[in-house]
Amino acid sequence: MLALSFTVQAVGALLPSVPLLAAATATGLAADVALHRWQRSLAATLGKLHATVTVRQVVRDLLLVTGLLRIEEQHDEQRYLVLVCGLLVFYALHFACQALAIQVRRTRTLPVVTRNIDASALRLSAAPPALLMRRSGQRLLAFALPATAGLLATAATGSARWAAAGVALSVAAGVVAFVTLAVRLLPGRRPATSEQALEWFEAWLAEYQPTVGMYFSGGNSSAYQANMWLEPLARLEGRPLIVLRERFMVRKIASTDIPIVCLPKVADLMRLEHSTLKMLIHPSNSGKTSQVLRIPTIKHAFVNHGESDKLSSCNPYAKAYDEVWVAGPAARERYALADVGVDDRDIVEIGRPQLDAIQPYAGAPTGAYTTVLYAPTWEGWDGNPGNTSVVEAGENIVRALLADPAVRLLYKPHPLTGSVDPRAGAANVRIQEMIRAANVSRAAQHTDGRPAPSAAAELTRRAADLDRLTTASFRDSADDVERMLLQTAPEPGRAAAVAAASAAWEAAFWASFPVWEHQIVTGPRPTVYGCFNMADLLISDVSSVISDYLASEKPYAVTNTSGLTEQDFRAAFPTVRAGAVLTPDASGVPALLDSVRHPENDPYAEARTDLKLHLLGPSDPPSVVRFNDASRALCEAADAHRAGMAVRALPVIPSQRENDAKLNSGHLKG
Incomplete structure (x- = not known):
């Protein structure tokens, strides 16, 4: 045109x-x-x-x-x-x-970007x-x-x-x-100059005196990896801090009371060396991670954003950290088998402190519908056809589930689906079209069971409350990406208010549509843990979703698109041993649904309990306690290391005996 x-x-x-x-x-x-x-x-x-x-x-x-x-x-x-x-x-x-x-x-464009910090001294007003x-x-x-x-x-x-x-x-x-x-x-x-901003930042560090923190760097769609660690970080002993590297990521971090600083330049990042910061957790590896690892006064722990049997969970880069914090014994064994150079003495089992919100298994479905969560992972970087079931099995699985009139399907694909393999993206689109068509057909069959109009109004109100809380952290407009994100003063209690508003929103969300209506969940809300609590059955791939879901001990199934036999598949991936295995044609779906509806036919109930202990570790002491203990121990190691550095930096002062000997030998005069 x-x-x-x-x-x-x-x-x-x-x-x-x-x-x-x-x-x-x-x-x-x-x-x-x-x-x-x-x-x-x-x-x-x-x-x-x-x-x-x-x-x-x-x-x-x-x-x-x-x-x-x-x-x-x-x-x-x-x-x-x-x-x-x-x-x-x-x-x-x-x-x-x-x-x-x-x-x-x-x-x-100042050298430091902040949230939850009173940075009004930098004189940065709203942008044109x-x-x-x-x-x-x-x-x-x-x-x-x-x-x-x-x-x-x-x-x-x-x-x-x-x-x-x-x-x-x-x-x-x-x-x-x-x-x-x-x-x-x-x-x-004009706002403060770069030099003035850095001087202000160092003064703030000296006043706040952070001790524990999280370091994160990544792309637009990777913020969920950091967000899952916000609540555990906030509950640690000490004064927490979040360190970011990309300016846009400051907006991506969910609402929290923890101070956030973004230091895009390496030279500015190195100013943390002289701060009171003792340890950083790392939810992911990135090219910029090596830059912060250069700081000798800070200890580093790799916590990962999820654990699975995939090779990516045993990345050789993990040996660069001081410690690797894993959920349970399974991850320790995984590193030993992978032989990527991670010393077993550097592995610390902390459980998964995020999983407190997952509700335990309550038995067979009690309503008219069995809720099935299909949450496939993405295709990954290595091109392994067994990474995701979306391409080869996704449509068959969804078709089999939609064919059962007593199933309500929740479809939650990985955010990166289709980012590497276009076939995965195309299959994802076709699956969503199938689900929408099924909803149209069901709507014609069900004239009752619809929620009252007030339910939609309640969801709208809850969404407005949540948006108001989650966007009020920023004083600038959505288009003002060049400016620093400065909050005039931190607001204690915001995270608790957001958590309460999120819970209210999720309750309103699930009540806003009929119990028979399938759902496609592609945004950050509702959370995957919220979907866990609604589901009676999970169907997924070899991914950390399985490990997290096991906290509930509910039935699950794993799709085998690897080309391996079922026996070899179970042997290669230990997380599969307590769940059913589905072939790409999804022929096992009817039997799987029957075992969920009739727990007496479930052959994996005891195995799930054992596997949960193996993957996530014991429930006593709680994971939150073990996470805090590991943090305290690493901070003590950082203190000992700093003390050793200080001793080694002192000038060597000769003892009195050495001085007397030199005096007698004529080496010292007067």
Whole structure:
């Protein structure tokens, strides 16, 4: 549409034809707006070809002026010279605004980003509108609209006043934007400098004196790995701190009372060496992890974001940490078998402190429906076809479950599904379409059992309460990504309020739809643990979901798409030994459902109890206590290490006996 609009606009200018000129110009503007709103990757590609939005708008205006000149060839063309000069002034203002926006953004991009910390001393006020700061293409299109409309009106009426008025409005908009940005560069309006911000940060560290913390670095979809450790971290003894590396990740961390700092640069990260921080837990490995491991005064423990029998749970990188904290004996054995260089003495069993919220097994389903949670994992980086069941077995499993009129399906795919293998993404889409079609069919069969309208209203109210709490941590707008996320003062109790609001939201969510309606859960809410509590049966792959679900001791099944026989599959993956194994054709689903509805036919009940102990460790002392004990011990090791470093750094002072010997030998005088 964009290319066609320029072609037709050129034809309309050369003929000349006012209808063609007007239609092509309007189409081109609409296509450009759509491009920036819905196809930003294509807009970026055009930019690489130097066909930027500025170039496109200049060409569009040039063709309009050319059309005007062609239409008015028999008249004095000098009157349009003023319009051309006005357009040049407008574009000059656009480029000046862009330069100012870059400069303002630089002054606002400080070396440390914070949450839950009173950073008002840095004098960073709300940012200018995003249209002025970072949406240069949309700014140009919006500000150029009056000029374009005026030129078209002149082409239609023959009166140059319309074009003059339009160009004047565009120039005025450019002047307002220029002044708005220029004011931000006045000495009194600038925030603290980078040096002042770092001095403030060091002073805050000295005042707060953090002792324990979590380090996290990752991509957009990986924040869940850190969020699962927020509550356990908050319950540790000491003063906790969260250390991040990517600015966008500050927004991704869920609501918490724990102070959060983001230090994108390595040099600034090293300032933690002289702080009171003693130990950091690491939920994941990343390329930037090696940078923080250089700090000798801090001890590091790898806690992982989940444990499974997959090779990724025994990454050789784990040997870089001082300790590896695992759930139970199974993980210790897994590292021993993997032989990746992790010393058994460095492995500490802490259980899974996040699993307190999972409700225990209560027996057979009591309602009219058996709730089945199908939670497959993603395809992974290694291309192993056995990683995820979505490609080979997902549709068969869902089809078999939907065929049972007494099943309610909860489908929760991994957030990264389809990110490596497009086939997984396509299968995920088809599965969701199957579930929606099944819901339409069920809705036609069930005229009763629907919740009252007040249930939907209650969910809306609870969602508004939760959104208000989770977004109130930020004082800036959603578009203001360049600025630091500064909260004027920390608000104690926010995490508890968010936890209560989340629980209320989940209760309202499950009550807001009929008990027979299948659900597709792809967002962060409801949580996977909330789905665990609603499910009577889990179907998954070899992943940490199985280990966590075992905390409930409910029945589960694992899909075997590895190509191994069932015997070899069970031998290769110990987490499978207490659950049923499904083949890719899902032929075992009816028997599996029967064993769930009739626990006397369940052959794995005792095995699940034993496997839970093997995977998650004993329930006494609780995992929360073991997690805290491990933290305290690692902090003591950090204290001992710092004391040793201090002793080794002292100058060597000769003893009195050594001085007497040297004096007698003539080496010391006076």
